[in-house]
Amino acid sequence: MNLPIVTLENQTNNVLLELAQDVTFPLSTEMNAMIDQMRKKLEELQAAGLAAPQVGYPYKIIVYQVLEIAKDFRLDWYAALPPTVLINPSFEPIIDAGFTDDWESCLSVETQMGKIRRYTSIRFQGFDIDGNKVEGQANGYHARILQHEIDHLKGCLIPHLFRDDLPFGSIEEMKKMRQEEIEKRKGAS
Numbered sequence: 001m002n003l004p005i006v007t008l009e010n011q012t013n014n015v016l017l018e019l020a021q022d023v024t025f026p027l028s029t030e031m032n033a034m035i036d037q038m039r040k041k042l043e044e045l046q047a048a049g050l051a052a053p054q055v056g057y058p059y060k061i062i063v064y065q066v067l068e069i070a071k072d073f074r075l076d077w078y079a080a081l082p083p084t085v086l087i088n089p090s091f092e093p094i095i096d097a098g099f100t101d102d103w104e105s106c107l108s109v110e111t112q113m114g115k116i117r118r119y120t121s122i123r124f125q126g127f128d129i130d131g132n133k134v135e136g137q138a139n140g141y142h143a144r145i146l147q148h149e150i151d152h153l154k155g156c157l158i159p160h161l162f163r164d165d166l167p168f169g170s171i172e173e174m175k176k177m178r179q180e181e182i183e184k185r186k187g188a189s
């Protein structure tokens with residue numbers, strides 16, 4: 001089954017912009033199959049995360065991973081994490097840890113990317129596919145991925161979070177800016 005990604009540019013309904021629905025346990029066979037497909041898609045695309053609305057499925061389900069390769073360009077990369085499913089996820093910021101601004105793009109936004117301000121550390125919770133409660137603390141890039149994916153379940157995408165005091169714009173232009181930033185950092189170290 002090929003799972004097409006819904007984007008702001010190609011959407012035929014408002015699934016990306018609506019509040020996703022709570023999931024009840026035990027999961028239906030259909031939902032288990034969908035989660036399997038989402039996990040496969042995440043690995044196929046080597047993406048950081050995928051939220052169910054991005055495949056047109058309006059439920060509170062996210063899959064995500066912290067890729068090893070990301071440590072080359074994320075200053076706040078701490079550890080790799082294998083593909084992980086989190087159902088009905090939520091988070092609370094650890095306010096004292098402050099904010100971090102860093103680049104984000106999104107599979108559902110084909111034309112824009114930019115820097116997004118996120119909480120540096122969060123406490124998150126949710127459920128695994130068997131309905132067991134999962135909770136923990138995430139820091140840095142890991143926390144960023146979780147906030148991005150959980151935002152998808154509230155209909156919030158990166159263009160909603162672009163700010164005048166941080167760069168955003170066309171993917172081409174922003175990739176260039178990001179590359180320059182990485183080169184500069186390498187030169188400085």
Ligand SMILES: [Zn+2]
Nearest residue numbers: 105106107108
């Ligand atoms: Zn996204």
